[in-house]
Each structure stands twice: as C-alpha cells, then as structure tokens.
Amino acid sequence: SQQGEEDPQALSIQEGENATMNCSYKTSINNLQWYRQNSGRGLVHLILIRSNEREKHSGRLRVTLDTSKKSSSLLITASRAADTASYFCATDWGNSGGGADGLTFGKGTHLIIQP
Amino acid sequence: EADIYQTPRYLVIGTGKKITLECSQTMGHDKMYWYQQDPGMELHLIHYSYGVNSTEKGDLSSESTVSRIRTEHFPLTLESARPSHTSQYLCASSATGYNYGYTFGSGTRLTVV
Numbered sequence: 025s026q027q028g029e030e031d032p033q034a035l036s037i038q039e040g041e042n043a044t045m046n047c048s049y050k051t052s053i054n055n056l057q058w059y060r061q062n063s064g065r066g067l068v069h070l071i072l073i074r075s076n077e078r079e080k081h082s083g084r085l086r087v088t089l090d091t092s093k094k095s096s097s098l099l100i101t102a103s104r105a106a107d108t109a110s111y112f113c114a115t116d117w118g119n120s121g122g123g124a125d126g127l128t129f130g131k132g133t134h135l136i137i138q139p
Numbered sequence: 140e141a142d143i144y145q146t147p148r149y150l151v152i153g154t155g156k157k158i159t160l161e162c163s164q165t166m167g168h169d170k171m172y173w174y175q176q177d178p179g180m181e182l183h184l185i186h187y188s189y190g191v192n193s194t195e196k197g198d199l200s201s202e203s204t205v206s207r208i209r210t211e212h213f214p215l216t217l218e219s220a221r222p223s224h225t226s227q228y229l230c231a232s233s234a235t236g237y238n239y240g241y242t243f244g245s246g247t248r249l250t251v252v
Contacts, residue, residue, distance in 0.1 A: 054237045064178065064248070066145075066229055069240035112182070116237065125189075126172050126197060127241060129182040 028056070028096075028113040028130035036136040043100040045133040047113030048093075054116045056089055057127065058098050061110045070098075070111075103137045110134050142166050145230050145244035152220055152251055160215045160247045162230035171213040172241070174229040175199060182229065188213055189235075220251040 028049040037043055047056070055074045059067040073080045073089045073096065080087045086099040100107055114127040143164040152158055164171065169190040174182040174197075184197030188207040202224070203217050213232075217224055227248045231241040 057240055059241075059243075064227060064246070066243035066245045067182075067231075067241070069242065072238060072240050074238055110179075114241075125195070126184040126187050128184075128198075129174075131181045132179075134179075 028115050028128065030111070030113055030130045030133040032133060033131070034134045034136070036138060037103060038138050039103060039105055041103055043103050043107070043135055043137075045098045045111055045113075045135070047096045047098070047130060049096075049113075049115045050094065051115075051117050053091075056087075056096050057114045057116065058085075058087060058096075059112045059114060059129075061112065061132070063109075067112065100135075103135075105137050105139050108135060108137045143230060143232055143242050143244040145228075145247050147247060148245060149248050150250070152249070154219075154221055154251055156220050158217050158220055158249070160228055160230075160249070162213045162215070162244055163211050164213075164232045164242070165211065166232060166234075166242065167210065168232035168242075169210065169235045170233045171207065172231045172233075173197075173203075173205060173213070173215050174231065175201065176227045176229055176246075178227070186215065220249075222251045225249060225251050 028047045031046045057072045058070045061067045084101045089096045110132040112132045114129045146161045173186040176182045183199035185201040186205040229246045230244040233241045
C-alpha cells in the first residue's frame with residue numbers, strides 16, 4: 025500500500041501545549057498534505073508541502089518533510105480546545121505507478137485538547 | 140462556507156433499494172473524487188473524474204457507479220444497496236495539476252438496513 029501512516033493514533037494534551045503528529049509513507053511523492061476532520065464530517069485542507077520543500081508554516085501550524093526518510097510531521101503550537109479533531113496526512117504520488125490518481129490517506133491521529 | 144455540496148447528509152435505506160448520492164461544486168474544478176470512510180478509519184478512493192465524460196475506478200473496489208455529465212455535478216449511484224455498503228461517502232474536488240489541495244463536502248452517512 026502507498027498510504028501514509030500517522031503516529032500516534034491518538035494524542036491527548038492540555039490546552040496551550042504543542043501537539044506533534046508524524047506521518048510516514050512508502051513511495052516518492054509529488055506533495056504531502058495535512059487535513060483536519062471534525063466528528064466524522066468532511067475534511068478540511070490545512071497545508072500542502074511540495075516534495076522539494078523541507079518546512080512550511082501556516083499560522084499555528086508547522087509542517088516538515090524529510091523525503092530521505094519518507095516522513096513528515098505536523099506541529100500545532102499553543103493548542104486550543106477547538107483543535108480537537110482527527111488529523112490525516114495524504115500523499116499525492118500521482119498515477120506514475122499505474123495506480124489511481126488521487127490522494128492516499130492514512131488512518132489519522134485523533135487529537136484531544138483538554139481545557 | 141462550503142463550495143462543494145453533498146446531499147443527503149444522512150440516509151437510512153432498505154436492502155435492495157437504488158440510491159443516488161449527490162455532489163455538486165461551484166469552483167469550476169475539473170477533478171472530482173469519491174472516497175469511502177468507515178468510522179475512525181482511513182479514506183479509500185472509489186471513483187474519480189478528470190472532467191466531463193471522464194470517470195475512473197479508484198483503488199478500492201466498489202459496486203457503485205458514477206457519471207460526469209456536467210463539470211459541477213458528480214453523482215454516485217448504488218443500483219441495489221446492501222448492508223455492506225453502510226459507510227460514510229465523501230466527495231471532493233481539486234484544480235487540475237499538481238500541488239493543489241482538495242475541497243471536501245460534508246459527506247453522506249449511509250446506513251443500509
């Protein structure tokens with residue numbers, strides 16, 4: 025499978041602390057994306073990092089990408105109760121391998137922010 | 140505010156019924172996708188489209204079918220629903236080319252009894 029795998033599966037922290045989630049994948053990619061999903065609803069796109077980028081910031085989010093290790097991390101700083109959600113990494117490897125063209129998602133990290 | 144709309148939000152239907160899940164987007168995106176997601180699990184791609192009259196099967200085998208007659212509309216149909224089809228179905232769209240994120244609808248939670 026080409027899918028990414030998030031680690032940890034679940035994370036519970038206190039409000040104000042930083043949350044770090046990791047993602048590993050198996051093949052070369054065009055880009056890696058992070059999404060948030062609240063309570064089984066649709067996913068919201070958070071940030072995209074291209075294969076030639078190593079770090080990207082967006083507000084309280086910081087994403088790193090290490091293509092040599094085929095891994096990425098998502099850091100949420102100064103967490104808030106509203107950050108409670110599931111976070112998914114998704115890899116875009118196109119259909120160069122003969123598979124379907126579309127993002128491949130991991131199982132997600134369920135993040136709980138305790139007030 | 141969502142630019143991609145899925146209806147219905149929830150659907151409970153009996154075995155053997157034909158159902159169509161609707162998905163429409165107003166962004167003019169050529170690429171559209173259907174994903175299936177069981178609770179607490181990853182998303183699996185079941186269908187995608189590059190544009191009008193283009194439909195392809197995804198990585199996960201599905202008994203559903205799709206059509207793309209208009210750019211903005213990508214409905215998914217199950218000819219005969221079964222309990223094994225119980226799941227959440229998520230529609231998404233993206234601009235053509237690499238390095239674009241997906242916009243997802245709110246999903247349809249289907250229960251077949």
